[in-house]
Amino acid sequence: PTWSPMASTNKMQLFLDCQHVLHKKVGDTVELSSCLPAEGVTAAKWSYEGSTIANKDKTVDEKQFKGRLKLNPTNFNLTVRELTLQDSGEFSFVSEVRTQRDTVSVTLKVHDSITKQPNLTGNSTWQTFTNSCMVLLQCSVNSDIDVSYNWTVGKEIRNGPRLQYDLRTPDGDTEFTCTIYNPVSEMSASTTVKCNNFTTQPEEFSSSF
Secondary structure: OOOOHHHHHHHHHHHHHOOOEEEEEOOOOEEEOOOOOOOOOOEEEEEEOOEEEEEOOEEOOOHHHOOOEEEOOOOOOEEEOOOOHHHOEEEEEEEEEOEEOOOEEEEEEEEOOOOOOOEEEEEEEEEOOOOEEEEEEEEEOOOOOOOEEEEEEOOEEEEOOEEEEEEEHHHOOEEEEEEEEEOOEEEEEEEEEOOOOOOOOOEEEEEOO
16 A cells, blocks of 8 residues: 555644643533544444433434533534533444444543632741741632642742741842642732741741632
8 A cells, every 4th residue: 555644644633632630620622533544434422421422424412411522523523512510421432334343431531720819817927946037838729619729939949838948138028929739720819928036936928819
């Protein structure tokens, strides 16, 4: 057989489109790739968590996805519109070209978007024996969205919702930034702390948004 640049390009595009884990926001539209050549396909179906939701040339009237599915009859990609958190799960594509081909599995993870900045609370306490301030910070969110946390102090980055940091008087005004994030969004909030030895009592501070 002769080598075809077009065939090579098509295979490369198929590879690029074939993602087995997809992260999307609530309300998004997602196109699930069949990941296989469409030539000569005699049977094809998509399933969600083991239940058939689309057959070759048609979609099945499945309650959860009613009115939100579209099967492309040319490449058998499946489009799901108006995603909800409940749509997270495993989709699988089964097809035949004379015999059944390997099953293609795609894991979809739908996330809420972060829409509010995090809240920062904490205190700074002078430490006489080190001539520095012990800064304790807490980053929190006013929702049940699952998020990760990181802190930025100058060029330093730390992880987690809490931060303990030794701050020295020569450092001057120091900005602490907490970023909350998930695979589809992120938000940040900052507070500025200055170390001084005027008092041994903790200096409280907070930033609420």
